Amino acid sequence: MTGTKVLCHVDDLEEGASKGFLENDAGHDLFFVVKKEGELYAWRNACPHVDGAPMAWRRDAYMDAKKIHVTCHAHGALFEAKTGLCIQGPCLGQSLEKVPVQISETGEVSVSLADIN
Numbered sequence: 001m002t003g004t005k006v007l008c009h010v011d012d013l014e015e016g017a018s019k020g021f022l023e024n025d026a027g028h029d030l031f032f033v034v035k036k037e038g039e040l041y042a043w044r045n046a047c048p049h050v051d052g053a054p055m056a057w058r059r060d061a062y063m064d065a066k067k068i069h070v071t072c073h074a075h076g077a078l079f080e081a082k083t084g085l086c087i088q089g090p091c092l093g094q095s096l097e098k099v100p101v102q103i104s105e106t107g108e109v110s111v112s113l114a115d116i117n
Contacts, residue, residue: 004102031044031099043084048086048097050074077090084096
């Protein structure tokens with residue numbers, strides 16, 4: 001895939017919220033975006049503990065109940081939302097794979113399709 005895909009507006013995500021984008025053939029999001037302290041962080045929807053394992057237990061449920069850490073609900077791993085570093089669980093010390101997103105002057109969030117293949 002080539003080109004750019006507009007995902008949402010920066011204001012569509014509330015603080016501490018997460019949202020998945022671009023489903024694969026199995027119906028799982030390819031990646032998700034987290035809003036933390038007003039900044040957006042995007043991560044591939046794949047736990048490093050089991051290569052390619054989707055992380056959410058339901059649509060857009062990538063954060064823990066307190067909306068502090070990204071959580072792999074399959075393995076119980078906790079990740080820092082800003083760095084992707086696993087701080088608890090079976091993949092301790094490993095990191096989520098970052099997905100670069102761009103934010104336009106008008107607040108549109110987009111991704112290069114070449115970055116998600």
